[in-house]
Amino acid sequence: xxxxxxxxxxxxxxxxxxxxxxxxxxxxxxxxxxxxxxxxxxxxxxxxxxxxxxxxxxxxxxxxxxxxxxxxxxxxxxxxxxxxxxxxxxxxxxxxxxxxxxxxxxxxxxxxxxxxxxxxxxxxxxxxxxxxxxxxxxxxxxxxxxxxxxxxxxxxxxxxxxxxxxxxxxxxxxxxxxxxxxxxxxxxxxxxxxxxxxxxxxxxxxxxxxxxxxxxxxxxxxxxxxxxxxxxxxxxxxxxxxxxxxxxxxxxxxxxxxxxxxxxxxxxxxxxxxxxxxxxxxxxxxxxxxxxxxxxxxxxxxxxxxxxxxxxxxxxxxxxxxxxxxxxxxxxxxxxxxxxxxxxxxxxxxxxxxxxxxxxxxxxxxxxxxxxxxxxxxxxxxxxxxxxxxxxxxxxxxxxxxxxxxxxxxxxxxxxxxxxxxxxxxxxxxxxxxxxxxxxxxxxxxxxxxxxxxxxxxxxxxxxxxxxxxxxxxxxxxxxxxxxxxxxxxxxxxxxx
Numbered sequence: 001x002x003x004x005x006x007x008x009x010x011x012x013x014x015x016x017x018x019x020x021x022x023x024x025x026x027x028x029x030x031x032x033x034x035x036x037x038x039x040x041x042x043x044x045x046x047x048x049x050x051x052x053x054x055x056x057x058x059x060x061x062x063x064x065x066x067x068x069x070x071x072x073x074x075x076x077x078x079x080x081x082x083x084x085x086x087x088x089x090x091x092x093x094x095x096x097x098x099x100x101x102x103x104x105x106x107x108x109x110x111x112x113x114x115x116x117x118x119x120x121x122x123x124x125x126x127x128x129x130x131x132x133x134x135x136x137x138x139x140x141x142x143x144x145x146x147x148x149x150x151x152x153x154x155x156x157x158x159x160x161x162x163x164x165x166x167x168x169x170x171x172x173x174x175x176x177x178x179x180x181x182x183x184x185x186x187x188x189x190x191x192x193x194x195x196x197x198x199x200x201x202x203x204x205x206x207x208x209x210x211x212x213x214x215x216x217x218x219x220x221x222x223x224x225x226x227x228x229x230x231x232x233x234x235x236x237x238x239x240x241x242x243x244x245x246x247x248x249x250x251x252x253x254x255x256x257x258x259x260x261x262x263x264x265x266x267x268x269x270x271x272x273x274x275x276x277x278x279x280x281x282x283x284x285x286x287x288x289x290x291x292x293x294x295x296x297x298x299x300x301x302x303x304x305x306x307x308x309x310x311x312x313x314x315x316x317x318x319x320x321x322x323x324x325x326x327x328x329x330x331x332x333x334x335x336x337x338x339x340x341x342x343x344x345x346x347x348x349x350x351x352x353x354x355x356x357x358x359x360x361x362x363x364x365x366x367x368x369x370x371x372x373x374x375x376x377x378x379x380x381x382x383x384x385x386x387x388x389x390x391x392x393x394x395x396x397x398x399x400x401x402x403x404x405x406x407x408x409x410x411x412x413x414x415x416x417x418x419x420x421x422x423x424x425x426x427x428x429x430x431x432x433x434x435x436x437x438x439x440x441x442x443x444x445x446x447x448x449x450x451x452x453x454x455x456x457x458x459x460x461x462x463x464x465x466x467x468x469x470x471x472x473x474x475x476x477x478x479x480x481x482x483x484x485x486x487x488x489x490x491x492x493x494x495x496x497x
Contacts, residue, residue: 036113
C-alpha cells in the first residue's frame with residue numbers, strides 16, 4: 001500500500017519526524033506553504049530591483065565581510081560561493097536518519113515564508129528526500145551560531161550537483177545521483193544560499209531524534225528497574241503514592257506510578273518475609289532520580305517542539321511589514337542548553353542502572369556472588385559490571401556542558417556562539433551508552449531471576465523476561481559475554497512497551 005504523502009506546512013514534532021522517516025513517507029510542500037514562500041520571494045525580488053540599500057547576505061558579503069557590497073550581476077555567484085566555501089565539515093559521517101531529519105527541518109523552516117527562497121528550491125529539497133538522495137554530512141564543524149553553517153553547507157551541496165551523497169544506500173557523487181534520477185542541479189538566486197546555511201537544523205535534527213527516543217528509553221529503563229527490584233527482592237513501599245503526594249514533582253509522581261504499574265501483582269514484591277527494612281538508594285530512590293530525568297526529557301521535548309515551529313534564518317523577511325531585518329534567531333543557545341541537560345538526564349538513568357547491577361552482584365539477598373554458579377571457577381557477571389561502570393563513567397565525562405563554552409569567530413563579528421552542535425553529537429553518544437547500560441542491567445536482572453520463583457513475577461516483568469530468554473537462554477556456566485551483551489542490546493532496542 002502506498003503511504004500518504006506528508007505535506008509540510010507549519011507543524012513538525014519529534015514523534016512526527018520519527019514517523020515520517022521510519023515509515024518511508026514522501027514529503028511535499030503544503031499549498032499554504034507554497035503561497036507563503038512565493039509571496040515572500042516576490043517581495044524580496046521587488047525590493048532588490050527597486051532599492052540599492054545594502055541588505056546583509058543578499059547584496060553584501062557574510063559575517064565580518066558584511067560591509068562588502070556585491071554587484072547585482074554577481075549575486076548568483078555569491079550564493080553558490082557561500083555554500084561551497086562553508087562546506088568545511090570534518091570527522092565521522094552523520095547517520096542517515098539525522099541527515100533526513102535535517103532535510104525535513106530545513107524544508108519546514110523555509111516553508112514558514114520568512115527566508116525569501118524560491119518554491120523551486122524547496123521542491124528540490126523534497127526531491128532529495130523522496131528519492132533517497134541523502135547528503136554526506138560530517139559531525140564536526142559547527143559552532144552552533146550563525147546557523148549550523150558547515151553541516152548545512154554539506155547538506156546543500158547536492159542542490160548544486162556538488163559533494164557526495166548516499167543514493168539508495170550507495171555512495172555516489174551528487175551529480176551521478178541527480179542524473180540517475182533525471183534531475184538537474186539548480187542555480188541559487190539571491191539570499192538562497194544564506195537561507196540554506198543559516199538555521200539550527202543540524203542540532204535540531206539530533207535533538208528531535210534524541211527527544212523522541214529518550215522518552216521511549218526512559219519507559220523501558222523503568223520496566224528493567226522493576227525486573228531488577230524483583231530479582232533483588234526489594235520493597236514496594238518507596239513507590240506508594242502518599243510519599244510522592246507530599247513532594248509532587250511531576251516526574252517523580254509519574255515514575256512512582258510507573259513502578260507501581262510494572263510491579264503490580266508481583267508475588268515476589270508483595271512478600272513481606274525475608275526482606276531488609278530498607279533498600280539501597282538505587283532501588284529506593286528510583287522515583288526521585290528517574291523522575292528528575294523525566295522532567296528534563298519533557299523540557300527538552302518542548303524546547304525542540306518550539307524550535308520546529310520557528311524561523312532560525314537571518315536576515316528575516318516580513319512582506320506585510322515591508323521589513324527585512326537582521327537578528328539572531330540562528331543562535332543555538334536554547335538548544336545547546338537543552339541538549340546538555342538531556343545528556344545529564346540520560347547519564348543519570350545509566351548511572352543508577354549500573355548501581356543496581358552492582359548491588360545484584362554483591363552476594364546478598366539469596367543471590368550468589370557475581371550471580372555465578374560455583375563462584376571462583378566461574379566469574380559470573382563480575383566483568384560485565386566492570387564494563388558497564390566504564391561506560392557509565394564515560395557518560396559522566398561527556399556531560400561537561402558544551403553550552404558553557406564559546407570561541408569568537410569571523411574576525412570578532414560572531415563573538416559568542418552556543419557550541420550546540422557539539423552538545424548534540426556528544427548527547428547522542430550518551431544516549432547510545434545509556435541504552436547499552438540498560439541492556440546490561442537487563443542481563444543482570446534476568447540472571448538474578450533464576451534464583452527466584454518466576455511464577456510469582458509480575459505479568460509485566462515476566463513478559464520482558466520471557467522475550468529476553470527467548471533470545472538469550474539461561475546458561476549457568478561462564479560464556480563469551482560480548483555476544484550476550486549485543487543480544488541484550490537488540491532486545492532493549494526492539495522491545496515494544
